[in-house]
Amino acid sequence: MDTVYPMNILNLLETEYGQHFQPSDSHNQAAGCSVLPTEEDLRFRLPTNTSTVDEFEKSFAITNLLNGYTDATPDDRLTNYEPLSNETEPSSRRRKSCSSLEYRIPKFHLTKQPTLTTRNGSIRQLNEWERQLAAGGSRIDKLEAIGLKTGKQFFLAKQKPHVVKDMDIQRWALTTHRDVGLAGFQLRLGGAKAPKLKTSTEAHAQLTLEAASQAVAKLEWSERESAMLYGVNRRTLSNRLNNRHLGPHRKQPKIPPQEEALADFVLACSGTGIPLIRQHCAAPIVEINNRHAFNDQHSCRFLQRHPTLSIRVTHANNRKKDRDWTHELADKYISKLTELLFHRAFLDEPEQVWNLDESVFNTAEMFDRVVGRKGMRQIYSQFDGTEKELVTILPCGNAAGLQLPFMALFSGKRHVRSRLDGTSGHCYPGVNDSGTMDQLHFANYLNDRVIPGEVAAKDYQPIFERLTESLSAELDIVDQNDRDEILEFIGLKQRGVTPGAVLAASL
């Protein structure tokens, strides 16, 4: 017993008075309780200026704010009172038990996520703390004041149906910093990347954990006790105290040598165009690591253990196209492009420089998530069979700034009118079996959209006629409706051999 508290004696006398004279209903309830509040239970009502309390003063607000103690009512304390088990026992076994401080956090309200409501006591303490700071204080005092006042704002906000985000907390901290006037105070915003906003639940959990950490660090509570009294997880608190709450939670696992071989095998498969999905890796992973079953965690940990691996999206590649492509074909293509672009003066005027950029969209997905080399943009995946379901978009414009309606080439047998809804006439539709651009549709687009209208008015028709003739003569694509020829050009494009690349190489 450290100190006799006059207020406790008064309260005991008051209870005795209620038992004998029954002056009120509330007192009747108290008198009817079989267990009377003891002195230790009542001390929390009136913090005194003992050394223990002084030491605890700075964390008082946080403790009160975050433990829902503010919900307590006298009736609660009476009906839920639990005699302290170690009240009469020496607590010498503990390095420093929190039992001497239990009046701060009564055991009757230890919900995991307490409801924070107003209680004059905690607000009064915060106001008193502010007043002391106003008279001047150390740098540590001011730092703590920023934290406390921010916590006060959070406390008040929680009384209302507001969602508290960490942006709010940062704003409160900055505002308090201006009031307190702490030189050199900087709000950490997480570097170049903005911090993720937190929900009120997350913010509450974080602040509760910080309060529990403070209890361990400054008051020398045990982790177990602090975790229990604050309603946080023991391991979580331990991890935070050991700075293990960020990044990996456990030590670097040992990698079985067989698993290294598996990683190499997966990389080799990815490199040869036959990447493996996670289920392919399941059986070896389970066997190597002596697991009973395979789940997502095993896959994730396998990838984490091997930094050269990650989940990638495949890029479907047609084996037939690869086989058709030869060096001779590439040389022929480049020589023809060079002749057209330079020797026939197609690049002399801006109005003569047209760019048609073809983009192909898959309507039938032919990609998958596979295990491949980290950082690689495209993981090619071989397939045999029919062509993909495609929609080809072909925008067209010239160097003088003239933009023409784009061509949309759908795969199918006939036009669907609804496809043009909302395009305001800026779409030139086309349909063929594959959805891939062919000579006929390309020529029709040139004849119907590029050559007429403004282009014809500016007398560019001869240019396009020459271009069409050249294409017809040199590439023989108008008369010969050879689909494979077009596919070769697509194959060229896949190989990175485009007119722009050829032009850049030539220059």
Add this chain to the structure above:
DNA sequence: CCAGAGTTTGCCTTCTTTAA
């Protein structure tokens, strides 16, 4: 000094939450 009970801590797995 030793046994035993209680506590702390590390490692691992499983569950939950969140974002895309």
Add this chain to the structure above:
DNA sequence: TTAAAGAAGGCAAACTCTGG
């Protein structure tokens, strides 16, 4: 719906303290 991160729980070894 799924991947990823975080939280929580189980287990066991190490540690601490007490009593004989």
